[in-house]
Amino acid sequence: MNLSFTTTDFFALKPVILLCLFGLGILLTDFLIRDSRYRWLNGLTALVGEAFVAFAVWQHHVHLSEAGRDVVALSGALVIDPFSVFFNWIFIASTILAILISVRYLEHEGEHRGEYYALMLFAQAGMAILAQGMELVTLFIGLELMALSFYVMVGFLRDDRRSNEAAIKYLLLGAFSSGLMVYGFSLLYGISGSTLLPEIARAVAERGSSDPILLLAMVTTSVGLLFKISAVPFHMWAPDVYEGAPTPVTAYVSVASKAASFALLLRIFLVPLFDLSELWIPFLGAVALATMTIGNIAAVTQTNLKRLLAYSSISHAGYILLGLVAGNQTGLNGISVYLLVYLFMNFGVFAVITALRREGEAAEEVDDLSGLMGRHPGYAILMLIFMLALAGIPPTAGFYGKYFIFLGLLEAGQYLLAIFAALYVAVAAYYYFRIVKVMFLSEGQQQPASLVLSRGITLTAVVAGVLMLVIGLYPEPFIGLASDSIRLAMR
């Protein structure tokens, strides 16, 4: 085995290295900023870092299209493939959007400190490893790097008890689920004698799906993965964490962390566990159905906006899982389209919620949006677009995620799941339209919501809203971008 560090290894690791360097750099330069009014410069540094990372990922992309085949680096521990490139784009976009909506929010909360941006970049480094990793230990390190950064970010409002509570809950439950997942990893290692995913896949194929140890390994590994994507029955942390965390962090957790966890989940199920699909398809099908059911039904009664969106994001996780349950290329395209669209619609919503935050008061109830149409019609219309997108109603982009998932299920002959998934769209529309109702139809008994706006927040909301409509009306390039980035045979 060749243990020297080659240029290929460096090329593959470049996004991770850049993210870590810029993260550390922010920690240092933060000391130079004496005047707290200039803390936004840290955010700017992080954005510059993102530009470099984006260039590195662009190089990956160019290399892939020129070489025409995947690049394996670090003795098989990391790869560059369309999958990793696609997910890296998602992480870059979501970090940029998260930074844009964070600056004003943190200033407002009086917690504007440089390490926040550093933590974001570290978390993204973990995500990049999750997207590129092909080896159990590497993947685990990536996962923990991401999770640890998030634990701190969730509790970033030191004086806010809900934020602290959310962080400790997330930490304890997260650690527990990571433990179970590592147990699953150890079983996989035990049966194959290797931590490389393709090696494990070979060993699994030899054993066949009737082996109980494989069932045990699959279930324990799944627990950790399902926890991260907040699938039922491991979803309990999500509402509390979403509610307590600083709003931009909530957005970041709900999009980037979820996408990264899906990257890990897809790698695990499509590479080492691929031959067990007759075991995991019914298993994940049941989980997805339960996730959609609980997510949608619990969301109906929520009055807190962030909790409502937490349950909605749980139900979205159920839909995305269905793409894997379909087990065909259409379903997998559905996952990538869904994640891409979900990124923008969720950030759009959270940008508006961030803007809602008022001085010294947590304005996060659904009713706080009442009369938004009267005061800020632009934002109300953007929010309407996001709600339609979240519900999956054309002509918004949200429709196409559901379109592919439904089509995948029908191709796979999973008619019952398809019918349930389709009818839950109507349930979801009910609670999304509660928000619409409050914004547009309610007579403002209370004082109308006034927004705390900044250029970053406006930019995020407008970009997301315009993309929802543009993708919705002309989805061709976006479908092209997303499809075939996740493939059935990823070995």
Next chain:
Amino acid sequence: MREHILSIVWLTPLVGMFLLILIPKEKKELIRLLANIIGFVGFLVSLPLVFWFDMSTAEFQFVERLDWIPSLGAQYHLGLDGISLLLVMLTTVVGFLSILCSWSAIQDRVKEYYAMFLLLQAGMLGVFFAVDLFLFYVFWEIMLVPMYFIIGIWGGTRRLYAAIKFFLYTLAGSVLMLLAILALYFKHIEEFGFASFALEDLMNVSIIPLEMQIWLFWGFFIAFAIKVPMFPFHTWLPDAHTEAPTAGSVILAGILLKMGLYGLVRFSIPLFPEAATAESTVQIIAVLSIIAIIYGALVSLMQKDWKRLVAYSSVSHLGFCTLGLIALNPNGIAGAMLQGINHGISTPLLFLVVGIVYERRHTRMIAEYGGLANRMPVYTVIFAISMLASAGMPGLNGFIGEFTILRGVFEQNVYWAGFAVLGIVLGAAYLLWLFQRTMLGPITNPENEKLKDMNLREICVALPLVLWCFWIGLYPKPYFDILEKPVAKVVERVRPGYFERAGIPNPLDATIVRAELTADGVAKP
């Protein structure tokens, strides 16, 4: 111009909406004026359709076909045949009149109101033009949101409930339709190896087993049955129609309900002919239609609320239409489509009539009125005509539709026809009784003493519809000519050789001769 006429017709209200948005919201009069002009222009640009329309073919005309999402096979594919022509003209006329009738009724949030109406208008026209199922679905959903707002913002006291109920019912139906569309689309790929949502391509799919066909048929059917609405999916209708502002009720009753009928005759029945002619399907739909006819009429009889009475009468009238459709013969289907148009003329009139007194008195309770004929003579005449048109008096449009439907139904099943006749009797009963209670006799309520008769604008709104009632009632031939070919095509599709067996000349034969003459390939034999 002629090649793009369909796009022009549906884009006119949409472009108008964007123009409207540019006007500051304080200038209410300007907004009203502009919205009315746009509505009228929308009607004018749709007129050429009538003149350019070729009645001698059953094929789609003015076809526009562009790639939209090549990777999915979805196309921007529009077309018009006789069935959609009538509905499109109904939409542009009723759409304009409903904008006109909102002049004084809507005082709050005027700009949003008209913007929603124009968006709705564009969506409705798109639904009737689309012959690509993906495009159709998109238009079908686009319509939902403006209607939700129209009911929810400018509606009556229970508007929030009515709006969300309307929205969720329709959405639940349409997602099931989406699944059916996708399943059909997938089967098409399996059979032919390329992706397409075009209606003509999907009609060729032959590998679907009968059992699955029946499932898919019901998938489409539920979406359309909710829209029609058929018993037992009708419960959203009384709420939505009653709570919506007058113009909203007019559009709901006039156009939106027709979309259900249109969907059945354009998609459900031709796409799954074997499922549509299956004994169980026909029985179920016929029984549900008969229940709707009689139940709707009985419930109407019992209403204390004027507007709710009219709303329930729709359930009964649309029951006739679905019964005619499922007779699956030329008279039944043509009668159903014509009765759809008739209902789209006379029921909006009835809603306008309610709206006029509601605007003056702010109550819809029948008991509050009585003897209005003494104060409002013009109003009484208009109400009488619309009431009689709705009840099916000879010489007015309702009679022609009901008569044709009954002929079709009678050919199919005598017992169904018997129940349908019972429905007509009940229909006359609740309408005449309503008229008697509100219009005739002395004025019992002093509030009604000072009621003013209809003003010029209100007469202008009602007059075209009244004239239309007489036109169809006295000279329906052009309508049957327009409907003949496309209806015959549907009948041939579900019952091949129907005309030969019945010994009637097949209207489509002429088309075939003609298709050989025109070498442009538009009309395919």
